[in-house]
Amino acid sequence: MDELKRFRLALVAWAAGGARADAAAAVARELAGGGVRTIVLVEGSSDQVALEALATRHGRDLGAEGVAVVPLGGATNIGRFLDVCGPPGLGLPLAGLCDIGEERHFRRHLERVGLGSGLTHAGLETLGFQVCVADLEDELIRALGAEGVQQVIDAQGEMxxxxxxxxxxxxxxxxxxxxxxxxxxxxxxxxxxxAQALVAHLDLERVPQPLERLLTHV
Known part of the structure; x- marks a missing residue:
């Protein structure tokens, strides 16, 4: 298992709390000291895959750059992850991606851990947290167009x-x-x-803005 994956697993265990939390925190701190410079908090694994695939298309390897993309397992877990990744925990620079319906959760918890006050949509973007309308799938479908997405589905053998x-x-x-x-x-x-297949077929001039801005930020 590579160290970045170990780091993600340790964060998940630390954020979950319980008997394993202290040991997981120690592992996360040790691995963070080995070269993690930024943590990107995203709602799910599809968001992680999309961001990493876009980075690859731009000739970047986020892991090698010390950028850890961490799926939250749902937006309501943002508070727990900010506690372990943000000022109360590792204190590392943060960025993120969420759906518009979950923006309020991100704002509230970012303010709670001291990363802003009275945050607006623009304030979130300044911090490096981008918001999808309505979600990343919707953003990608609009970027490629319905016909383009169906071509990708056909290429996957799922028409x-x-x-x-x-x-x-x-x-x-x-x-x-x-x-x-x-x-x-x-x-x-x-x-x-x-997420991976659609990003692979995107015209790089039509990348959804939340995804493009997030990659630029990190």
Missing amino acids: RPFRTFQGQPAQRERPVEHQLRRFMGTHSGRKALY
């Missing part, structure tokens, strides 16, 4: 399952963009699969 999904009664009358977004969340691992 037939997508057509079956479109035919479901709950989906028939919905816009194709909504169908695409929902399809990506129907199976475990599918969001991450398409």
Whole structure:
């Protein structure tokens, strides 16, 4: 297991609290001292995959640069991770990515740990925390267009399952963009699969702004 993965696992265990927290904190502190310079907090693994894939397209290796992209396992966990990564814990520079529906959670906890006061949307961006509208999948679908996303689905050998999904009664009358977004969340691992595949097919002049700004910040 590489050290960056060990670092992420240690952060997760530390943030979870309980009997293992002290030992996990010691591991995280030791590994952070070995070269972690920035922690990027994202809601889920698909966000991590997308950011790392975009970095690769720009010729960057975030891990080698000391940038640890850490999935929270859900936006409501942001407070716990800020406690262990921010001023109360490791005190490392932070950045992040969230959905617009979770922006209030990020603002409240960033202010609670002393990383801002009366934060606005612009204030979050200045700190390095970007907000997707409505989420990263929606951003990527709009950037590629519905036809472009369907080409990616076809390349993954999943056009037939997508057509079956479109035919479901709950989906028939919905816009194709909504169908695409929902399809990506129907199976475990599918969001991450398409996060990587969609970023790989993006025109670099049309990268969603939250993703582009986050990569530029770190």
